[in-house]
Amino acid sequence: MNEGLVVVVRAIISFFTLLILTKFLGKEQISQLTFFDYILGITIGSIASEATVDLSSRAWPHFIGLVSWAGLAFLMQFITLKWRYAAKVIEGEPTIVIMNGKIMENVLRKMKFRISDILTLLRNQGIFDLNEVDYAILEPNGSLSVLKKAEYLPLTPKDMNIPVKPTGISTELVYDGVLIEENLRQMNKDKKWLLSQLKKYGINDISEAFLVTLNDAGSLYVDKYKDNIKKVKDIGDYKGPH
Structure with a gap:
């Protein structure tokens, strides 16, 4: 029981330590994930997991190692920002x-x-x-x-001097066969209107639709569970074991 409590306490400390360190390192870890960042993330996560469940040793050396690795990562970020040559060596180049x-x-x-x-x-x-x-x-x-x-290259309305209206973001009206009534109301539509639109696609019941979206310009996208595609193309470059 005592060991379980120790693991819980260590897990809480490791969790918030990782949370603080990732905030400290910034969003580059996710938005621009290089191979070096990938290995670094695995290593820091491994140290945190050992600090949580390795009861054969004290916790503080693990946390010192965790902070040290995060500190080195921050140092590398600082160096690559200030020194272009180091960035090319460490992160690579296009x-x-x-x-x-x-x-x-x-x-x-x-x-x-x-x-x-x-x-x-x-x-x-x-x-x-x-x-x-x-x-x-x-x-x-x-x-x-x-x-x-x-x-x-695609021909844009600007190239043709054609005025266009913004389409807005598509809103999910049906997801996995389930009607999202709140979204339907936000788009100023009702169930009767939706059913009338779905009938144009050969759908008589909402449960037959896998996904239905609608944007502000009125463009409706409908995908059925049964798409009636008779033959699926295989684009694999070689025949695998399956």
């Missing part, structure tokens, strides 16, 4: 992996990246055809920045 539409194979090999990894990152950007890409830059945090070729 690397061009596609230039003028051509894949830089040597660069990929040097960075230990597969072309399938680049294709995945491109699909995350909504690009499914390499012919659309002019430049692609791999950022230090692992994300991919893409510049499309001029002929594939």
Whole structure:
């Protein structure tokens, strides 16, 4: 019983220590997560967990180690902010992996990246055809920045001098087959209106809809549980064990 109480007390102390340290280090740990930040976060979390459950040793050495690691992380942040060269060494720098539409194979090999990894990152950007890409830059945090070729850049209303109205944020009216009445009222709509709209999509009951959203411009998105897609495409680059 005493050991359990000690674990609870240590857990509370570790929890609030981590909370304070993460606030102290700032939001960069999440918003710009590099490989170094990832390893650092795992290490600090491991020290905190040991401080909680390792009853064979005193707690204070663990907490000193925890604060020390956080202090070193803050020091590295300060150094990288003040010294650009140190930031390039510690955090890395952007690397061009596609230039003028051509894949830089040597660069990929040097960075230990597969072309399938680049294709995945491109699909995350909504690009499914390499012919659309002019430049692609791999950022230090692992994300991919893409510049499309001029002929594939989207034509904006500003280019055509067309005035547009803001669409606003989409609001969920139905989520997982359940009607969210409060959101429906906020959009100045009622259940009767919603049912009439759903019938246009072949839905007779709200429980048949997986997700329904509506934005301020009146654009309705409807997704059914049964989408009647007869054949699902396989975009895998090789046949796996499954």
